[in-house]
Amino acid sequence: xxxxxxxxxxxxxxxxxxxxxxxxxxxxxxxxxxxxxxxxxxxxxxxxxxxxxxxxxxxxxxxxxxxxxxxxxxxxxxxxxxxxxxxxxxxxxxxxxxxxxxxxxxxxxxxxxxxxxxxxxxxxxxxxxxxxxxxxxxxxxxxxxxxxxxxxxxxxxxxxxxxxxxxxxxxxxxxxxxxxxxxxxxxxxxxxxxxxxxxxxxxxxxxxxxxxxxxxxxxxxxxxxxxxxxxxxxxxxxxxxxxxxxxxxxxxxxxxxxxxxxxxxxxxxxxxxxxxxxxxxxxxxxxxxxxxxxxxxxxxxxxxxxxxxxxxxxxxxxxxxxxxxxxxxxxxxxxxxxxxxxxxxxxxxxxxxxxxxxxxxxxxxxxxxxxxxxxxxxxxxxxx
Numbered sequence: 010x011x012x013x014x015x016x017x018x019x020x021x022x023x024x025x026x027x028x029x030x031x032x033x034x035x036x037x038x039x040x041x042x043x044x045x046x047x048x049x050x051x052x053x054x055x056x057x058x059x060x061x062x063x064x065x066x067x068x069x070x071x072x073x074x075x076x077x078x079x080x081x082x083x084x085x086x087x088x089x090x091x092x093x094x095x096x097x098x099x100x101x102x103x104x105x106x107x108x109x110x111x112x113x114x115x116x117x118x119x120x121x122x123x124x125x126x127x128x129x130x131x132x133x134x135x136x137x138x139x140x141x142x143x144x145x146x147x148x149x150x151x152x153x154x155x156x157x158x159x160x161x162x163x164x165x166x167x168x169x170x171x172x173x174x175x176x177x178x179x180x181x182x183x184x185x186x187x188x189x190x191x192x193x194x195x196x197x198x199x200x201x202x203x204x205x206x207x208x209x210x211x212x213x214x215x216x217x218x219x220x221x222x223x224x225x226x227x228x229x230x231x232x233x234x235x236x237x238x239x240x241x242x243x244x245x246x247x248x249x250x251x252x253x254x255x256x257x258x259x260x261x262x263x264x265x266x267x268x269x270x271x272x273x274x275x276x277x278x279x280x281x282x283x284x285x286x287x288x289x290x291x292x293x294x295x296x297x298x299x300x301x302x303x304x305x306x307x308x309x310x311x312x313x314x315x316x317x318x319x320x321x322x323x324x325x326x327x328x329x330x331x332x333x334x335x336x337x338x339x340x341x342x343x344x345x346x347x348x349x350x351x352x353x354x355x356x357x358x359x360x361x362x363x364x365x366x367x368x369x370x371x372x373x374x375x376x377x378x379x380x381x382x383x384x385x386x387x388x389x390x391x392x393x
Contacts, residue, residue, distance in 0.1 A: 013149050017047050018025045050145035053090035057116075058143040058152040059093070060087035065137045065159040067126075071302075073166045074259060078126045080136060085119040086143075096142040102126060102134035102163050103255075128165040130255045131305055137164040166301040167263040169270045173386070175277075177234050177330030178355050199227045234330030236272050237355070238281040239322055240265045242311035242392040248364060256390035257337045262304045262390050264335050268360075269300055284311035284318060296361040319346040328357045337362040344374050348381045356386040371393045 021043045028036035061084070068079040084095050094111035101108045112120045124390045135351040144151040200213050203223030211225045218266055245257035265281060272279040273293055281291040286308050291300050311318075315336060322347065326332075334347060339361055351357045359378060363371070366387045375385050 013151075014047065017043055017149060046147065047149060049090060050149045053092050054143050054145050054150040054152050056090060057086045057088035057092045058154060061141070061143060061154075062086065063095070063097070063138060063141050063156045063159065065156075065161075067136055067163065068160045070161055071164045071166065072128050074128050074131050074263070075168065076128050078128065078163065080124040080126050080134070082110075082112065082122045082124060082138065083119055084121075084141075085117075087117060089116050091146055093118075093144040093146055093148070096144065098136040098139045098141070099124075100137060100139050100160060102132075102136055102165065103129035103144065107139055126163070128163070131165050131167045131259045132308075133306055134165065135160055139162045164302060164305050166305050167259070167266040169263065169267040171289040172264075172267050172271050174275070175236060175272070175331045175333065175358065176356050177236075177277075177336050194257050199225055200224045226366060227293075234278075235328050236268075236277050236331050237322065237326070237329045238268055238272075238279060238333045238335065239318060240281065240283070240339065241315040241318075242284040242307060242309055243313075243315060244309050245337040245362075246354060247305045251388075253364070257362055258309060260390040261335055261337060262307060264360050264362065266301055266304050268333050268335070270297055273297060282318075282322065283307055284313060286310050316340075316342045316346060319343065319350070321355065322350050323350050326350065326353055326355055331356045331358070333358050333360065335360045335362070339371055339374050341374065344377050347378065347383060351381055351383050358386065359387050360386050362388045362390060364390060 021040050024036045024040035024043065027033070028040060040367070062085045066081040068081075069076075070078075072078055080211060082097065084097075086095075092353075094113050097110050098113060099108045099110060110122070110124075112122060138156055139160060140153055140155045142151055142153045166326070201224065203212065203217075203225050207225045213224045213226050216224045237386070238322065240261060245254050247254050248257075268278060269281060269291065278293050283289055283291065289303065291303055294305075302327055315338075322332075332347075334343075334357065336343070339359075347357055347359065361371075361375075365371075366389070378385050
C-alpha cells in the first residue's frame with residue numbers, strides 16, 4: 010500500500026489549528042471533510058484491490074519471427090466506490106522496458122483488451138502482466154499487486170530460407186556416392202538368400218548353382234560424410250545503434266536454421282556445436298522443431314573467442330565433407346584457420362552476416378578466402 014498523505018495531513022492540521030484558534034465551525038467542517046475524503050479513498054483502494062480479478066491469455070506461445078500473437082487482458086472488480094483506471098505493467102517481447110497501459114475499472118463490469126504482440130526478434134521472452142496497480146481518484150492511495158498465472162513464456166523461432174546446395178569434398182552429394190557404391194558388383198561384402206524384389210543383377214549365379222538356391226550379393230553402404238556447421242555464439246558487434254545487435258542475432262540464427270533444415274532435407278549428416286548457454290550439439294537426429302527451439306534459446310554468451318572454436322573443431326574433421334562457418338565478424342586469424350581447414354580436405358563455405366558487405370577493411374580478407382577456394386556468401390540482417 011502506497012499513501013500520499015503529506016498534503017491532506019498538512020491541510021487537516023491547518024484547519025484544526027484555525028478552528029481551535031477561532032472556534033469557527035466552518036474550519037471544523039473542512040477538517041472533517043478532508044478526513045472523510047482520505048478514509049473513503051483508502052477504503053475504495055482496499056475494496057477494489059481485494060476484489061480485483063486480472064487475467065491474461067496468450068494465443069500462441071511459440072511462433073516464428075515476424076508473426077503476431079494476441080494477448081487478451083481482462084479486469085474486473087466488485088468495489089462500489091469509484092477508483093482510477095487500473096494500471097497494468099506488461100512484459101512485451103522485444104521491448105527493453107515494461108509497457109504501461111490503463112484499463113477502466115467499472116464496478117461489477119469486466120473490461121477487456123486484445124493486444125497484438127509482434128515477434129520482432131528470435132529468442133525466448135516473457136509476455137503478459139507483471140503487476141497491476143489500483144489507485145484512488147485523488148491519487149492519495151495506491152496498491153500494487155502481482156497476479157498469478159498471467160505471465161507467459163513466448164518462444165520466437167528463427168525463420169528459414171533456401172540456401173545453395175553444399176558440395177562435399179569428393180565433389181558429389183553423399184546420396185550419389187551411396188547409390189554408385191551399392192551398384193558396384195565387384196566389391197560385395199556378403200551373400201544372403203534371395204528375397205522377392207532383389208535385382209537380378211545382384212544374384213550370385215555360381216553360388217546359387219552350388220547351393221541349389223538363389224543367393225544374392227550384399228554390399229556395405231558407405232558412411233555419408235558429415236556437414237559441420239560452426240556459428241559464432243559470442244556477442245555480436247553493436248554497430249553503434251541499439252537494435253543492430255538484435256538484428257545480427259536474428260540473422261545468425263536464421264542462417265544456421267536454414268542450413269540445418271536444407272541439410273536435413275538432402276539427407277546429409279550434420280552437426281552444429283553450440284557454445285554458451287545452452288551448450289550442446291545439434292544433429293540430424295533431432296526434429297526440425299526441436300532444432301529451432303534450441304536455436305531460439307541461444308543467448309550468445311560464449312566466452313571463448315570464435316577462433317578458438319574453429320581450432321578445436323578443426324581437429325575432428327575425419328568424416329567431414331563440408332564445413333559451414335556462420336559469423337558476424339571476420340579477421341586475419343579466422344581467415345588463416347579457415348584456410349588451413351580447407352587444405353585439410355573439406356570444402357568450406359562462409360556466411361558473413363554484415364550490414365556493410367563492401368567494407369574496405371573486410372574486402373581483402375574475403376579476397377584471400379576466395380583465392381583459397383573457399384565460398385563466401387553475405388547475409389544482410391533485416392533492420393527492425
